[in-house]
Amino acid sequence: MLRDRLRRLVQRPGSADTAPLSAVAAAAGRREDAVRDLADDELSAAVAGLRAGGLTSDDDLAEFCALGREAARRTLGERPFDVQLVGVLALLSGRVAEMATGEGKTLAGAVAAAGHALRGRRVHVLSVNDYLARRDAEWMAPLHALLGVTSGWVGQESTPDERRAAYAADITYAPVSEVGFDLLRDRLAVEPDAVVLPEPGIALIDEADSVLVDEAMVPLVLAGSVADAEPVPAYADLARRLRPGRDYATDEDARNVQLTPAGARAVEAALGGIDLYAVENLDTLTAVNLALHAEVLLHRDVDYIVRDGAVKLISESRGRVALLQRWPDGLHAAVEAKEALTASPGGEILDSVTVQELIGRYPVRCGMTGTAMAVAGQLREFYGLEIVVVPPNRPCVREDEPDRLYATADDRDVAVIETIAAAHAAGRPVLAGTLDVAASERLARRLRRAGLEPVVLNAKNDAGEAAVIADAGAYGALTVSTQIAGRGTDIRLGGADGADRDRVAAAGGLLVIGTGHYHSSRLDDQLRGRAGRQGDPGGSVFLTSLQDDLVTRYAPDETYKGETGDDGLITDKGAHWITGHAQRVAEGVDLEIHRNTWRYNHLIGLQRAEVLAERDRVLRGDAGDSLLRTRAADHHASLVDAAGAAAVAAAARTLVLYHLDRVWSDHLAFLAELREGIHLRSLGRGLDPLVEFNREAVPAGKRLLPTARDNAVAAFTTLTAGPDGIDLAAAGVQRPSATWTYIVHDNPFGTLDERAFRGLVTLLSRKRR
Ligand code: ADP
Ligand code: MG
Numbered sequence: 001m002l003r004d005r006l007r008r009l010v011q012r013p014g015s016a017d018t019a020p021l022s023a024v025a026a027a028a029g030r031r032e033d034a035v036r037d038l039a040d041d042e043l044s045a046a047v048a049g050l051r052a053g054g055l056t057s058d059d060d061l062a063e064f065c066a067l068g069r070e071a072a073r074r075t076l077g078e079r080p081f082d083v084q085l086v087g088v089l090a091l092l093s094g095r096v097a098e099m100a101t102g103e104g105k106t107l108a109g110a111v112a113a114a115g116h117a118l119r120g121r122r123v124h125v126l127s128v129n130d131y132l133a134r135r136d137a138e139w140m141a142p143l144h145a146l147l148g149v150t151s152g153w154v155g156q157e158s159t160p161d162e163r164r165a166a167y168a169a170d171i172t173y174a175p176v177s178e179v180g181f182d183l184l185r186d187r188l189a190v191e192p193d194a195v196v197l198p199e200p201g202i203a204l205i206d207e208a209d210s211v212l213v214d215e216a217m218v219p220l221v222l223a224g225s226v227a228d229a230e231p232v233p234a235y236a237d238l239a240r241r242l243r244p245g246r247d248y249a250t251d252e253d254a255r256n257v258q259l260t261p262a263g264a265r266a267v268e269a270a271l272g273g274i275d276l277y278a279v280e281n282l283d284t285l286t287a288v289n290l291a292l293h294a295e296v297l298l299h300r301d302v303d304y305i306v307r308d309g310a311v312k313l314i315s316e317s318r319g320r321v322a323l324l325q326r327w328p329d330g331l332h333a334a335v336e337a338k339e340a341l342t343a344s345p346g347g348e349i350l351d352s353v354t355v356q357e358l359i360g361r362y363p364v365r366c367g368m369t370g371t372a373m374a375v376a377g378q379l380r381e382f383y384g385l386e387i388v389v390v391p392p393n394r395p396c397v398r399e400d401e402p403d404r405l406y407a408t409a410d411d412r413d414v415a416v417i418e419t420i421a422a423a424h425a426a427g428r429p430v431l432a433g434t435l436d437v438a439a440s441e442r443l444a445r446r447l448r449r450a451g452l453e454p455v456v457l458n459a460k461n462d463a464g465e466a467a468v469i470a471d472a473g474a475y476g477a478l479t480v481s482t483q484i485a486g487r488g489t490d491i492r493l494g495g496a497d498g499a500d501r502d503r504v505a506a507a508g509g510l511l512v513i514g515t516g517h518y519h520s521s522r523l524d525d526q527l528r529g530r531a532g533r534q535g536d537p538g539g540s541v542f543l544t545s546l547q548d549d550l551v552t553r554y555a556p557d558e559t560y561k562g563e564t565g566d567d568g569l570i571t572d573k574g575a576h577w578i579t580g581h582a583q584r585v586a587e588g589v590d591l592e593i594h595r596n597t598w599r600y601n602h603l604i605g606l607q608r609a610e611v612l613a614e615r616d617r618v619l620r621g622d623a624g625d626s627l628l629r630t631r632a633a634d635h636h637a638s639l640v641d642a643a644g645a646a647a648v649a650a651a652a653r654t655l656v657l658y659h660l661d662r663v664w665s666d667h668l669a670f671l672a673e674l675r676e677g678i679h680l681r682s683l684g685r686g687l688d689p690l691v692e693f694n695r696e697a698v699p700a701g702k703r704l705l706p707t708a709r710d711n712a713v714a715a716f717t718t719l720t721a722g723p724d725g726i727d728l729a730a731a732g733v734q735r736p737s738a739t740w741t742y743i744v745h746d747n748p749f750g751t752l753d754e755r756a757f758r759g760l761v762t763l764l765s766r767k768r769r
Pocket of ligand 1 (some may be wrong): 080099
């Protein structure tokens with residue numbers, strides 16, 4: 001007890017004790033010489049010898065670390081530092097290792113993955129994009145080969161056979177999204193052999209905070225085309241006739257629109273005097289709302305373009321036409337109606353899964369990132385994950401200057417250019433971080449006007465940007481980048497080859513300039529962490545203004561009436577409080593959104609699991625056949641006489657799977673509408689939307705399996721056996737003719753939760769001091 005309390009006093013609150021791990025790493029060091037003498041095959045044999053012991057005792061772990069270190073030295077020319085071994089041990093104990101940028105997480109992760117594999121579990125090393133999955137797998141392949149474990153990688157372009165082969169390896173490197181899409185596609189398998197993903201084992205997540213917190217609620221969606229989709233009535237004409245102010249109100253940042261009471265009455269009158277808010281008119285309310293969104297909030301040539309008679313999205317954060325991406329929830333159809341285009345072939349959502357749910361499937365999770373402590377609470381709350389703070393190999397000597405706060409954005413922008421120009425004139429490499437693509441373009445234009453030539457990155461091409469960012473530390477380099485551009489690549493002083501290192505170090509190393517704070521201090525730290533890697537010299541400074549979005553959105557009531565210098569610089573510490581406060585409010589809102597979305601998804605996840613369990617019994621067992629044999633005995637017997645038992649069993653499986661899948665995608669559509677409808681109905685009525693949601697969603701979920709079975713039995717009794725066997729198409733069984741997958745990243749209005757919680761901002765910002 002006392003020891004525990006003492007320990008808690010010395011370590012960072014919320015993180016696990018590193019002392020036991022350091023002791024094991026030190027023990028590994030004492031074995032280094034002995035291991036050095038082993039021939040390659042002896043080394044592999046020694047690793048294989050650890051398999052039997054389960055790799056749990058400190059002794060075995062130390063031996064494994066020594067062997068892993070030696071293998072890395074031989075195959076990669078890099079000898080893992082003690083702190084990297086601490087990272088390995090943190091990962092092997094199922095925790096999140098916090099290791100700064102450039103500390104060598106790729107290598108630590110690769111050794112840990114091998115350790116997990118030796119324990120007999122399949123390991124998925126999950127990365128944030130295709131480029132990193134492939135890069136890390138190929139980079140670490142010689143190490144894994146010497147350690148006697150197999151590895152592979154999956155990317156967007158991988159074929160089903162390539163995927164199966166990669167997933168069959170002990171260690172698979174893959175982007176999170178591809179694993180999610182494979183999971184969803186497997187949902188449609190009608191033959192056991194068509195399944196691609198094996199049972200989940202260990203998830204080792206790179207950039208764990210991005211994946212587990214920032215992207216946790218991003219839905220990965222599988223959609224399919226349906227030949228006979230019911231047309232959704234479009235209310236484009238009606239929406240066009242409504243007047244702003246009188247009939248509907250938009251919020252400040254034009255991301256949300258609502259009917260006013262007068263508007264609702266106008267719509268009700270136009271639709272023949274219905275009660276728009278009655279439960280039975282949910283479909284109509286939703287469709288009207290979508291039409292209003294399409295009419296008022298989405299602007300042609302800004303949010304979308306019309307090309308070849310079709311609506312193509314312009315992705316806000318990426319500034320380009322998004323391939324294959326459609327707006328969710330019927331919005332696409334509403335925009336098509338607004339533009340009087342023929343509706344594109346109806347697609348319906350067959351299933352979707354959030355990143356959090358995907359990760360939740362793995363019985364063991366661990367991860368690594370430079371910034372974990374700031375989200376310690378969320379990692380514990382949502383994933384039961386603890387953090388180990390791994391110290392840097394060499395102490396960080398980066399100079400983080402205090403913020404420079406300006407009264408206006410214009411003053412700040414002038415100062416940004418001046419600061420960049422001064423550093424650049426001295427040959428110092430500069431990385432300027434912006435909040436989004438548009439801000440990057442604006443900054444680049446201003447720099448060019450000042451006679452500078454920046455390289456601009458905005459997360460369009462992961463591989464190309466990795467090459468550019470690797471050179472961002474070269475003498476005189478000037479790079480403008482959004483938050484996620486060039487992710488996973490570290491910046492070496494003196495360029496990718498380090499040729500000019502001394503000259504750059506003498507100039508002060510890389511200077512990181514933030515042009516405003518992000519909505520979380522963690523993202524600020526990620527940008528800062530680009531400088532001062534592995535004990536390099538470097539610096540960082542954020543130039544912010546009281547007109548920044550963060551302040552006007554999250555601390556709208558705060559005003560500053562004090563002094564400013566001629567250049568607009570504010571030195572008053574009280575004013576600096578405002579930006580920090582705004583950031584904390586923003587972080588609180590993001591957390592509430594996460595929590596709330598999770599609450600909704602939790603129930604859906606439970607219902608999905610029930611349907612999937614039944615699906616599995618049908619796919620791999622004889623649950624389908626036995627259902628029909630019991631419930632339609634006579635028909636079953638006569639079909640067996642005509643077509644044989646095997647043919648009937650196969651038809652039964654396909655038929656029951658079909659009805660299960662149908663019922664599930666209908667249920668998802670119902671839930672989506674229910675949520676939207678409840679959100680609209682409970683606005684201003686003081687109802688708890690979650691309670692209202694559950695009131696309807698729970699019983700609907702209970703009906704899923706009985707309904708699917710009833711439907712399958714009913715369809716089965718219409719089946720006939722002809723000369724070509726059993727005709728399933730005649731019983732309405734029709735798989736989607738095409739499927740596609742997408743990520744809902746760029747919902748132009750924000751998610752329902754974001755809209756619901758916009759109100760919270762005002763609330764939270766009033767509870768001050
Ligand atoms: P992180 O993911 O932690 O930001 P990386 O895994 O990308 O860092 O590694 C950063 C750089 O450090 C790479 O160039 C890698 O080759 C190098 N590196 C990692 N570990 C070692 C080591 N033990 N010795 C020498 N170089 C290393
Ligand atoms: Mg990395």
